[in-house]
Amino acid sequence: MPKFAANLTMMFNEVAFPQRFAAAAAAGFKAVEFLFPYDYTAHEVASWLQENKLENVLFNLPPGDWAAGERGIAALPGREEEFRAGVARGIEYALALGTKRLHVMAGLIPAGADLRIHREVYLGNLRHAARELATHGISLLIEPINGRDMPGYFLHTQAQAHALREESGAPNVKVQMDFYHAQIVEGDLAQTFRKNLDGIGHVQIASVPARNEPDDGEVNYPYLFRLLDEFGYEGWIGCEYRPRGATLDGLGWLAAATTQGVQK
Numbered sequence: 533m534p535k536f537a538a539n540l541t542m543m544f545n546e547v548a549f550p551q552r553f554a555a556a557a558a559a560g561f562k563a564v565e566f567l568f569p570y571d572y573t574a575h576e577v578a579s580w581l582q583e584n585k586l587e588n589v590l591f592n593l594p595p596g597d598w599a600a601g602e603r604g605i606a607a608l609p610g611r612e613e614e615f616r617a618g619v620a621r622g623i624e625y626a627l628a629l630g631t632k633r634l635h636v637m638a639g640l641i642p643a644g645a646d647l648r649i650h651r652e653v654y655l656g657n658l659r660h661a662a663r664e665l666a667t668h669g670i671s672l673l674i675e676p677i678n679g680r681d682m683p684g685y686f687l688h689t690q691a692q693a694h695a696l697r698e699e700s701g702a703p704n705v706k707v708q709m710d711f712y713h714a715q716i717v718e719g720d721l722a723q724t725f726r727k728n729l730d731g732i733g734h735v736q737i738a739s740v741p742a743r744n745e746p747d748d749g750e751v752n753y754p755y756l757f758r759l760l761d762e763f764g765y766e767g768w769i770g771c772e773y774r775p776r777g778a779t780l781d782g783l784g785w786l787a788a789a790t791t792q793g794v795q796k
């Protein structure tokens with residue numbers, strides 16, 4: 533049965549990050565995801581999860597200098613040492629939080645760069661991270677992101693991600709299929725999901741093009757939720773959207789999905 537996790541980076545922004553855990557739990561969520569926990573100690577984040585009986589299903593490995601515009605370093609030559617230190621830091625947090633999935637961002641590639649070099653570096657880093665994570669039973673996720681929101685990002689299409697996943701040779705490398713990005717880049721969401729089901733480790737949702745609640749725009753989410761169920765998807769669905777107004781006011785879609793028996 534599809535299960536929904538609140539994305540605390542985008543949702544419940546009415547309150548500060550530490551208070552979003554209680555807000556998500558009060559709204560009925562049993563699980564949360566967020567981009568980065570590193571502004572806080574692992575102990576603090578673990579305590580917010582425990583106090584609110586929440587599971588953390590996903591966060592990202594350190595992405596390089598996010599404030600300076602970096603969006604991951606996994607495909608950037610010359611950053612391998614920093615990448616490895618980031619893997620160790622991510623694992624330290626994942627163990628404290630009980631997290632079983634870590635997303636690794638590839639990075640922005642300069643125009644005209646030799647993509648073969650970036651691909652080799654990326655694969656080497658993926659293999660290293662996957663090995664380290666596997667010793668703790670953690671999956672490594674890679675996510676194609678649309679080039680309108682993130683120009684220059686290395687990974688765009690589902691096919692590219694699944695080819696790299698297979699080439700990594702690591703069974704714990706999985707694709708994070710964000711339906712918002714996938715719809716913008718290529719569409720054909722249902723068939724693409726069905727074809728790649730075994731290689732998908734996490735799903736994220738938002739309306740297209742506004743990236744608000746999944747109840748408007750060009751993607752028919754009630755249909756997709758039913759399909760995910762029929763296909764036997766057992767993973768989480770991260771609600772990675774910017775609420776149009778107050779987060780609670782926009783949760784009607786979740787109530788409807790739950791009533792229809794999508795969420796157990």
Ligand SMILES: O=C(O)C(=O)[C@H](O)CO
Pocket residue numbers: 567592635637675677710713736772
């Ligand atoms: O943009 C997204 O869809 C994401 O999932 C984050 O930016 C990277 O985790």
Ligand SMILES: [Mg+2]
Pocket residue numbers: 675710736772
């Ligand atoms: Mg996403």
